[in-house]
Amino acid sequence: MQIYRRLWLVLITIFVSLPMGNAADLVSPPPEPAGEEKGIWGAIAFSPVDGQHGFFWGADKRQEAEDAALKHCENAKGQACSVVKVFRNHRHWDDDDGTGFPYEHCAALSVGKNAHAQTPFWGAASAMTRREAVQQAMTLCGGEDNECKIREWVCT
Template structure:
């Protein structure tokens, strides 16, 4: 198992032989009004469930930059079916509210099943603290019936 600190990416592909448990991605789908500049320090997680490649990117000025770089790192590490599974951000300044509705979660985590089976079970989540992000990712993963462990975490 490979661990990386700081830069990485994660995503997942639903296959008939792959069971996938993922975080609710509605936060990543919040549309950005054309006349609003998104504020904060952005991070993204990508994961490829078919081969277990993951990675994170943090420190981006824009949401799109974080997701693009997360995908790039996942693919560069050999991920065959990388998908962005979590996007989060931190305040650069405490008056960063840009009124986009995208929350400030600060930390993200990826949990994967400890046992390798025919199916890949995983979970990704973001939260205000590292512990909350890790707990949520583990709960999501273990809802798939596996015993899971944190593969990676990052806080912006």
């Protein structure tokens, strides 16, 4: 009899210590993985050696946007392509992931007339609006003094 009582006490202790859920646990979405960067991602890749570029926007993941922009630049026969700007837009207004990476909806690439020179003039920027992104890219390129033109822009 003592053995049964002890066994019941052990079983009750185990049962009570099990985590209990509720109906909300069955319908709640799983938590986001730690460190996941949220948003709609875009990237610009540029090859200063030959002035080739690649753009991509609308990716779910940052790495996806970077890889696609690089691939587009390389497909354009860019010899030294690298990602020069990464940007993102909110998927939902409350999706701040706490990483500090800004939500800048637009990006632009400006390239000077001498894009094939030893040290080409170019600029890539992202901002909240197309106008701001274009202005910043032009400024980084050197503006009219370097005969810079917007090669491409995008807003996600």
